Amino acid sequence: MAIDSKVVAQVAHLARLKVDEADSAALSDRLNDILAMVDQLQQADVTDVAPMAHPLDVTQPLREDEVSEPNVRDKALDIAPAAEDGCFLVPRVIE
């Protein structure tokens, strides 16, 4: 299915990106170019082929539920664009 400006707007919202209307048509064209290339995947016979997420099919390692990392709250807040009283600052969410 081809991507048009409406689909671009929907997907941009999902990805929390802002797309200017002036750029939307050109962006749709580029995305359609990419999807046309990707459509070669339809040639493959994938009957009974299990999807592969990890090249070596390893499992997620588990560890004891113990504190292993130091508290780095202040270090993390130091690099935040806005912080106060040990918290990240964002615009008011609840009126």
Place this chain on the structure above:
Amino acid sequence: MSNAMHNKTLTELKAGLAAGDFSSRELTEHFLARIQQHDSELNSFITVTAEQALSQADAADQAIAAGNTGLLTGLPIAHKDIFCTEGVRTSCGSKMLDSFIAPYTATVVEKMAAEGAVMLGKTNMDEFAMGSSNETSYYGPVKNPWDLERVPGGSSGGAAACLGARLAPGATGTDTGGSIRQPAALNNITGLKPTYGRVSRWGMIAFASSLDQAGPMAQSSEDCALMLQAMAGHDHRDSTSLNEKVDDYLGALNNDIRGLTIGIPEEFFPDTLDGAIADNSRDAIRELEKLGAKVVSVSLPSVKLSVPAYYVIAPAEASSNLSRFDGVRFGHRCDDPKDLEDLYKRSRSEGFGDEVKRRILVGAYALSAGYYDAYYRRAQQVRRLIRDDFARAFEKVDVLMGPTAPETAFKLGAKKDDPVSMYMADVFTIGVNLAGLPALSMPTGFINGLPTGTQIIGNYFREGQILNVAHKYQQATDWHKQAPVFGGEQ
């Protein structure tokens, strides 16, 4: 003597330091001076850490005097700006992280520092490692030292260009779809992408987590072996890092390659391939035959679907990984957000460049309701077919070989507005990432004065064998020793 220092390999510099021919401070000052003198033309560094480098060099000189040395003591190394370095800006080539001072250090950087490496600075790269020409960097494109009107490749373009121009003797890179090997080929240097999980990804800013892998870039295979020896190993902080014994890469370099079986995948020499590129790699393979290797033809039929599978899987993972850049916790934040959604949308749209946004959108689309099966699931099924093709080939052969890239360095701007044609720069490298295999690119000559590279792909954890084959080739040839006439001196 000092003029020749920058043409020496890490291995030679290590011997020079041990013999007292020069100090690490002299060596470090020499490379810092070269960067100062030449990098305005190349733009291969985003940040130069001169002060820190000199203090590490002084510490290395003391360690050498005390006889307390590690694998890399006193050797200057440039790190790709994708690796977090505590107290030093880590930009990932993006406006999003232009003001990001990393609060911790990546395992790769830490391990190399523990072996005594001196960090010269952070190299330029495509934004978030998305690109094959280093033109998507917020800090401007890198120029190829062999021809300043051409790209160095990408995404580790700054690393490859600074090595090619001899502004650093060793550099780290990362490779998600060819980002070490393709720029290595375009700048006449050697670069290795290890097995997925061989080198820790902790502190390496994520692009596509099931594909990303860090590796060494240097003048020779021997130098890559030295660097990998320091970089490789299990890291409990990276859950995808594998707990496999690290081989003795340096010890394996001189193994006899008589009887080695090289597979030539016909898919790496398609009819559409530039004849000069094909001949160049065939000549390199012939050289190895002279050294006693056997050559057989193999087929990897699904590998032709590598690029389409990759451009679903990598953007899907990227769209998820890059959701962390939201203007709240670190990185760019827009001015005067009117609400939380405005904060997210404007911070992200201002902070990311066009290619990054395109990939996020492709990924979000492929993962969205109704399209998951047609795109993401199918791409992961094709990924298994590709891996199985390689597995079948490795039942018959020790290594696979073919051209690293389908063309030599192209002109700046040539593919900038045509993403799909840019993506084809990685047509021979991407399959290896999907399969998780190790592969190296080594210099194998020139076409019209521009470097070319040939790729050696090995089975899982056979980095030692790949480095061995490349080392034997480099002992019999001198392509890797050629440096560009750059800045009016050699």
